[in-house]
Amino acid sequence: MGKIEVKPPKLNWAGKDLEAIYSLLQKTTELGFLYKESIKAHIKENENRGTLWAAYIDGVLAGVATVGSRRIYPHLARHGEIAVVVKYRRQRIGTALYFIQVLQGILEGRRELEDTIIPQLSPWMCGGPTCSDGIGFLPSLEYTHYGTLPKRTGGFKDIQLWGKHTTEVQIFEDRIPKDCSFELDDTPKMRATYEKNMKNYEKREPRLVDEFSVLLQWVSDVATVNSKKEEKEKKPDDRKKGLIY
Numbered sequence: 312m313g314k315i316e317v318k319p320p321k322l323n324w325a326g327k328d329l330e331a332i333y334s335l336l337q338k339t340t341e342l343g344f345l346y347k348e349s350i351k352a353h354i355k356e357n358e359n360r361g362t363l364w365a366a367y368i369d370g371v372l373a374g375v376a377t378v379g380s381r382r383i384y385p386h387l388a389r390h391g392e393i394a395v396v397v398k399y400r401r402q403r404i405g406t407a408l409y410f411i412q413v414l415q416g417i418l419e420g421r422r423e424l425e426d427t428i429i430p431q432l433s434p435w436m437c438g439g440p441t442c443s444d445g446i447g448f449l450p451s452l453e454y455t456h457y458g459t460l461p462k463r464t465g466g467f468k469d470i471q472l473w474g475k476h477t478t479e480v481q482i483f484e485d486r487i488p489k490d491c492s493f494e495l496d497d498t499p500k501m502r503a504t505y506e507k508n509m510k511n512y513e514k515r516e517p518r519l520v521d522e523f524s525v526l527l528q529w530v531s532d533v534a535t536v537n538s539k540k541e542e543k544e545k546k547p548d549d550r551k552k553g554l555i556y
C-alpha cells in the first residue's frame with residue numbers, strides 16, 4: 312500500500328475534494344442517507360474542532376469518518392459514521408480513522424469513547440455469528456460491548472452500545488497501518504474543553520490529570536498537531552507591528 316494520510320478536510324480545499332467526500336459517504340450503502348448539507352456543516356466545523364476526518368492513499372480518498380451526535384458531555388467522545396471504499400477495506404484504514412478520533416478526544420481531555428452500532432446492518436462491527444471472517448472491528452480494538460439500548464431503530468432493529476476508556480488506547484499503536492501520517496488541529500475551543508475536563512478530574516479523580524498530560528505528549532509524538540491561536544489575538548495594531556504569525 313502507498314502513503315496514507317489521515318486529516319480533517321477544510322472548506323477552503325478544492326471543490327472536487329469535497330465532492331469526493333460527499334460521494335464516498337452517499338455510496339456507502341450500509342449507512343443511511345446523509346444530506347450533503349450536514350456533511351458540509353461537519354467540514355465547516357472542522358475550523359473550530361475536528362468533526363470529520365478523511366483518509367487518503369497516495370492522495371486518493373479511501374475513507375471518511377464523522378463525529379457521533381452532538382457533544383453534550385465534555386468527558387465523552389462519540390464515533391459517528393465511518394466508511395472505507397470497498398477496494399481499500401481490511402487494510403486498517405478504518406482503524407486509522409478511529410485512531411484520529413481518539414487523538415482528538417485526548418486533545419479535548421475526554422475520558423470515555425463510545426460507539427453505537429446496528430448489528431443487523433453492520434455485523435462486521437461487533438463480530439457476531441454472521442461475521443465469519445475476522446474478529447469484528449470493535450473487538451479488534453478492544454472496545455467492550457456495554458449492552459443493547461432499550462430503544463430500537465424505526466425498523467425495530469437493535470442498537471448496541473460499545474465503549475472504551477481513552478486512557479487504554481495502546482492497542483491502536485499495534486494496529487494502525489504502517490506509513491500512515493496523522494494531522495489534526497488543536498483549537499481554542501478544544502483547549503477550553505480540555506481545561507474544563509481537567510478541573511473536573513482534579514476534584515474527582517486526580518490521577519486522570521497526570522494520565523492526560525502523558526497522553527497529550529503521546530499525541531504530539533504520533534501526529535502532527537497544528538496549534539491554532541485565538542482569533543481575538545490578531546489585533547490590527549499587531550498586524551502593523553508585524554506581530555502576526
Ligand SMILES: CC(C)(COP(=O)(O)OP(=O)(O)OC[C@H]1O[C@@H](n2cnc3c(N)ncnc32)[C@H](O)[C@@H]1OP(=O)(O)O)[C@@H](O)C(=O)NCCC(=O)NCCS
Nearest residue numbers: 393394395400401402403404405406433435444445447448
Ligand atoms: C467498518 C469499516 C469502516 C471497516 O473499515 P476497514 O478499513 O476495512 O477496517 P480495518 O481494516 O481497520 O479492520 C480492523 C479489524 O476489524 C475486523 N474487521 C474489519 N472488517 C471486518 C469484516 N468485514 N469482517 C470481520 N472482521 C472485520 C478485523 O479484525 C480487522 O483486522 P484484520 O483485517 O487485521 O483482521 C468498513 O467495513 C466499512 O466502510 N463498512 C461499511 C460502513 C459501516 O458499516 N460502517 C460502520 C457503522 S457506522
